[in-house]
Amino acid sequence: MLYPRLSLLFLAAAAWAQTHPTVDFTTKAGPLKLTAVRHASFMLEAAGQVIHVDPWSQGNYTGLPQADILILTDTHGDHLDPKALALLRKPSTQLILPEAAAKQVEGGKVMHNGDTLKLGPFTLEALPMYNLKRGPSEGQVFHPKGRGNAYLLTYGGFRLYIAGDTEGTPEMRELQNIDAALIPMNLPYTMPPDEAAEAVKAFHPKVAIPYHYRGADLSVFQKALAGSGVEVKLLDWYH
Numbered sequence: 001m002l003y004p005r006l007s008l009l010f011l012a013a014a015a016w017a018q019t020h021p022t023v024d025f026t027t028k029a030g031p032l033k034l035t036a037v038r039h040a041s042f043m044l045e046a047a048g049q050v051i052h053v054d055p056w057s058q059g060n061y062t063g064l065p066q067a068d069i070l071i072l073t074d075t076h077g078d079h080l081d082p083k084a085l086a087l088l089r090k091p092s093t094q095l096i097l098p099e100a101a102a103k104q105v106e107g108g109k110v111m112h113n114g115d116t117l118k119l120g121p122f123t124l125e126a127l128p129m130y131n132l133k134r135g136p137s138e139g140q141v142f143h144p145k146g147r148g149n150a151y152l153l154t155y156g157g158f159r160l161y162i163a164g165d166t167e168g169t170p171e172m173r174e175l176q177n178i179d180a181a182l183i184p185m186n187l188p189y190t191m192p193p194d195e196a197a198e199a200v201k202a203f204h205p206k207v208a209i210p211y212h213y214r215g216a217d218l219s220v221f222q223k224a225l226a227g228s229g230v231e232v233k234l235l236d237w238y239h
Protein backbone atom coordinates (compact mmCIF):
# COMPACT_ATOMS: atom_id res chain seq x y z
CA MET A 1 0.00 0.00 0.00
CA LEU A 2 3.04 2.24 -0.14
CA TYR A 3 2.67 3.46 -3.72
CA PRO A 4 -0.95 4.70 -3.54
CA ARG A 5 -0.05 6.67 -0.42
CA LEU A 6 3.00 8.17 -2.07
CA SER A 7 1.06 9.18 -5.14
CA LEU A 8 -1.64 10.73 -2.96
CA LEU A 9 1.03 12.70 -1.18
CA PHE A 10 2.46 13.75 -4.51
CA LEU A 11 -0.96 14.88 -5.73
CA ALA A 12 -1.53 16.81 -2.52
CA ALA A 13 1.84 18.53 -2.89
CA ALA A 14 1.11 19.38 -6.54
CA ALA A 15 -2.31 20.81 -5.66
CA TRP A 16 -0.76 22.84 -2.85
CA ALA A 17 1.85 24.28 -5.17
CA GLN A 18 -0.82 25.27 -7.66
CA THR A 19 -2.76 27.49 -5.29
CA HIS A 20 -0.80 30.63 -6.20
CA PRO A 21 -2.91 33.17 -8.08
CA THR A 22 -1.76 33.92 -11.61
CA VAL A 23 -2.37 36.49 -14.35
CA ASP A 24 -1.70 35.91 -18.03
CA PHE A 25 -0.77 39.01 -20.00
CA THR A 26 -0.82 39.09 -23.78
CA THR A 27 2.21 40.56 -25.51
CA LYS A 28 3.39 40.80 -29.12
CA ALA A 29 6.01 38.15 -28.35
CA GLY A 30 3.57 35.74 -26.67
CA PRO A 31 2.15 35.25 -23.19
CA LEU A 32 3.71 36.70 -20.06
CA LYS A 33 2.52 34.90 -16.96
CA LEU A 34 2.71 36.37 -13.47
CA THR A 35 2.45 34.12 -10.43
CA ALA A 36 1.88 35.85 -7.08
CA VAL A 37 3.87 34.04 -4.40
CA ARG A 38 3.68 36.29 -1.35
CA HIS A 39 3.84 39.96 -0.33
CA ALA A 40 6.36 41.38 -2.87
CA SER A 41 7.47 37.98 -4.18
CA PHE A 42 6.37 36.86 -7.60
CA MET A 43 7.43 34.85 -10.62
CA LEU A 44 7.25 35.78 -14.29
CA GLU A 45 7.33 33.29 -17.14
CA ALA A 46 7.77 34.15 -20.80
CA ALA A 47 9.74 32.82 -23.76
CA GLY A 48 10.61 29.70 -21.75
CA GLN A 49 12.39 31.85 -19.15
CA VAL A 50 11.64 32.03 -15.44
CA ILE A 51 12.12 35.28 -13.58
CA HIS A 52 11.77 35.49 -9.81
CA VAL A 53 11.39 38.90 -8.21
CA ASP A 54 12.17 39.52 -4.52
CA PRO A 55 11.79 35.88 -3.48
CA TRP A 56 11.06 35.47 0.22
CA SER A 57 11.10 32.18 2.06
CA GLN A 58 7.81 33.06 3.77
CA GLY A 59 6.29 32.26 0.38
CA ASN A 60 5.60 28.69 -0.73
CA TYR A 61 8.06 27.77 -3.49
CA THR A 62 7.08 24.09 -3.60
CA GLY A 63 6.79 23.04 -7.22
CA LEU A 64 7.99 26.37 -8.64
CA PRO A 65 10.95 26.28 -11.03
CA GLN A 66 14.31 27.86 -10.25
CA ALA A 67 15.18 31.22 -11.77
CA ASP A 68 16.88 31.99 -15.07
CA ILE A 69 16.79 35.61 -13.94
CA LEU A 70 16.53 36.85 -10.36
CA ILE A 71 15.63 40.46 -9.70
CA LEU A 72 15.91 42.18 -6.31
CA THR A 73 14.58 45.62 -5.48
CA ASP A 74 16.07 46.33 -2.05
CA THR A 75 17.97 45.11 1.00
CA HIS A 76 15.12 44.49 3.46
CA GLY A 77 14.38 40.89 4.44
CA ASP A 78 11.12 40.69 2.52
CA HIS A 79 13.06 41.53 -0.69
CA LEU A 80 16.51 40.09 -0.07
CA ASP A 81 16.32 36.68 1.61
CA PRO A 82 19.47 34.51 1.35
CA LYS A 83 17.40 31.38 2.07
CA ALA A 84 15.04 31.97 -0.85
CA LEU A 85 17.94 32.97 -3.10
CA ALA A 86 19.75 29.71 -2.31
CA LEU A 87 16.61 27.78 -3.21
CA LEU A 88 16.00 29.48 -6.57
CA ARG A 89 19.49 30.30 -7.83
CA LYS A 90 21.21 27.97 -10.32
CA PRO A 91 24.80 28.36 -11.52
CA SER A 92 23.42 29.94 -14.70
CA THR A 93 20.98 32.33 -12.98
CA GLN A 94 21.50 35.99 -13.79
CA LEU A 95 21.05 38.03 -10.62
CA ILE A 96 20.13 41.70 -10.95
CA LEU A 97 20.21 43.91 -7.87
CA PRO A 98 20.86 47.40 -6.50
CA GLU A 99 24.36 48.21 -5.27
CA ALA A 100 23.31 48.14 -1.59
CA ALA A 101 21.97 44.60 -2.05
CA ALA A 102 25.18 43.51 -3.82
CA LYS A 103 27.01 44.06 -0.53
CA GLN A 104 25.03 41.13 0.86
CA VAL A 105 24.84 38.75 -2.12
CA GLU A 106 27.73 37.81 -4.37
CA GLY A 107 27.86 37.44 -8.12
CA GLY A 108 25.06 39.75 -9.15
CA LYS A 109 24.86 42.47 -11.77
CA VAL A 110 24.37 45.88 -10.18
CA MET A 111 21.86 48.31 -11.64
CA HIS A 112 21.51 51.88 -10.47
CA ASN A 113 18.43 54.06 -10.88
CA GLY A 114 18.32 55.02 -14.56
CA ASP A 115 20.32 52.03 -15.88
CA THR A 116 18.93 49.87 -18.67
CA LEU A 117 19.87 46.24 -19.29
CA LYS A 118 18.97 43.84 -22.07
CA LEU A 119 18.38 40.28 -20.88
CA GLY A 120 17.53 38.11 -23.89
CA PRO A 121 13.98 39.00 -24.89
CA PHE A 122 13.52 41.27 -21.85
CA THR A 123 14.57 44.86 -21.30
CA LEU A 124 14.96 45.97 -17.72
CA GLU A 125 15.14 49.58 -16.64
CA ALA A 126 15.98 50.44 -13.04
CA LEU A 127 13.95 53.35 -11.67
CA PRO A 128 13.86 55.20 -8.34
CA MET A 129 11.79 53.84 -5.46
CA TYR A 130 11.79 55.72 -2.19
CA ASN A 131 9.85 57.29 0.64
CA LEU A 132 8.92 60.93 0.37
CA LYS A 133 8.19 61.30 4.06
CA ARG A 134 7.69 58.02 5.94
CA GLY A 135 10.46 56.67 8.12
CA PRO A 136 11.39 55.07 11.41
CA SER A 137 12.04 58.44 13.08
CA GLU A 138 12.11 62.16 12.44
CA GLY A 139 14.38 63.06 9.54
CA GLN A 140 14.79 59.44 8.39
CA VAL A 141 12.98 57.46 5.72
CA PHE A 142 12.55 53.70 5.39
CA HIS A 143 13.75 53.72 1.78
CA PRO A 144 16.14 56.55 0.87
CA LYS A 145 16.24 57.60 -2.78
CA GLY A 146 18.90 55.77 -4.76
CA ARG A 147 19.26 52.71 -2.53
CA GLY A 148 16.61 50.46 -4.05
CA ASN A 149 15.34 49.95 -7.58
CA ALA A 150 11.87 49.91 -9.02
CA TYR A 151 11.94 48.24 -12.45
CA LEU A 152 10.27 48.63 -15.77
CA LEU A 153 10.35 45.27 -17.51
CA THR A 154 9.50 45.21 -21.19
CA TYR A 155 8.69 42.04 -23.10
CA GLY A 156 7.11 41.91 -26.54
CA GLY A 157 6.18 45.60 -26.24
CA PHE A 158 4.40 44.95 -22.94
CA ARG A 159 5.56 47.30 -20.18
CA LEU A 160 5.33 45.98 -16.63
CA TYR A 161 6.16 48.41 -13.84
CA ILE A 162 7.38 46.87 -10.59
CA ALA A 163 7.15 49.74 -8.11
CA GLY A 164 9.05 48.24 -5.17
CA ASP A 165 8.76 49.81 -1.73
CA THR A 166 7.89 53.36 -2.55
CA GLU A 167 5.52 56.24 -2.07
CA GLY A 168 3.90 58.02 -5.01
CA THR A 169 7.05 59.72 -6.22
CA PRO A 170 7.21 62.29 -9.03
CA GLU A 171 9.10 59.68 -11.10
CA MET A 172 6.20 57.24 -10.71
CA ARG A 173 3.65 59.89 -11.63
CA GLU A 174 5.56 60.70 -14.82
CA LEU A 175 5.58 57.14 -16.16
CA GLN A 176 3.98 56.66 -19.54
CA ASN A 177 2.46 53.80 -21.51
CA ILE A 178 2.46 51.31 -18.66
CA ASP A 179 0.46 48.18 -19.39
CA ALA A 180 0.48 46.75 -15.87
CA ALA A 181 1.77 48.12 -12.58
CA LEU A 182 2.50 46.36 -9.30
CA ILE A 183 1.83 48.93 -6.58
CA PRO A 184 2.68 48.66 -2.86
CA MET A 185 0.30 49.94 -0.21
CA ASN A 186 1.11 49.23 3.40
CA LEU A 187 1.91 51.42 6.36
CA PRO A 188 4.25 52.44 7.72
CA TYR A 189 6.70 51.37 5.00
CA THR A 190 5.17 52.53 1.74
CA MET A 191 1.87 54.43 1.37
CA PRO A 192 -1.82 53.97 2.19
CA PRO A 193 -4.28 52.84 -0.53
CA ASP A 194 -5.72 56.34 -1.12
CA GLU A 195 -2.26 57.78 -1.84
CA ALA A 196 -1.43 54.79 -4.01
CA ALA A 197 -4.62 55.40 -6.02
CA GLU A 198 -3.73 59.09 -6.45
CA ALA A 199 -0.33 58.19 -7.86
CA VAL A 200 -1.81 55.52 -10.13
CA LYS A 201 -4.33 58.02 -11.50
CA ALA A 202 -1.44 60.29 -12.44
CA PHE A 203 0.34 57.77 -14.69
CA HIS A 204 -2.72 55.76 -15.62
CA PRO A 205 -1.52 52.22 -16.28
CA LYS A 206 -3.96 49.93 -18.10
CA VAL A 207 -3.94 47.54 -15.14
CA ALA A 208 -2.98 48.17 -11.50
CA ILE A 209 -2.22 45.23 -9.25
CA PRO A 210 -1.87 45.90 -5.52
CA TYR A 211 0.98 43.92 -3.90
CA HIS A 212 3.02 44.36 -0.73
CA TYR A 213 -0.25 45.41 0.92
CA ARG A 214 -0.45 43.42 4.15
CA GLY A 215 -3.08 44.94 6.44
CA ALA A 216 -4.31 47.56 3.93
CA ASP A 217 -7.95 48.00 2.92
CA LEU A 218 -7.88 47.34 -0.81
CA SER A 219 -11.48 48.46 -1.25
CA VAL A 220 -10.26 52.05 -0.70
CA PHE A 221 -7.88 51.63 -3.65
CA GLN A 222 -10.60 50.00 -5.78
CA LYS A 223 -13.18 52.70 -5.03
CA ALA A 224 -10.73 55.53 -5.66
CA LEU A 225 -9.99 54.14 -9.12
CA ALA A 226 -13.56 53.19 -10.06
CA GLY A 227 -14.46 54.90 -13.34
CA SER A 228 -10.87 56.05 -13.93
CA GLY A 229 -10.28 53.59 -16.77
CA VAL A 230 -7.55 51.83 -14.80
CA GLU A 231 -8.44 48.19 -14.30
CA VAL A 232 -7.70 47.09 -10.73
CA LYS A 233 -6.75 43.44 -10.54
CA LEU A 234 -6.82 41.98 -7.05
CA LEU A 235 -4.77 38.87 -6.33
CA ASP A 236 -4.50 37.19 -2.96
CA TRP A 237 -0.82 37.67 -2.10
CA TYR A 238 -1.29 36.23 1.40
CA HIS A 239 -2.99 32.94 0.50
Ligand SMILES: [Zn+2]
Nearest residue numbers: 040076078165
Ligand atom coordinates in the same frame (compact mmCIF):
# COMPACT_ATOMS: atom_id res chain seq x y z
ZN1 LIG B 1 9.06 45.52 1.72
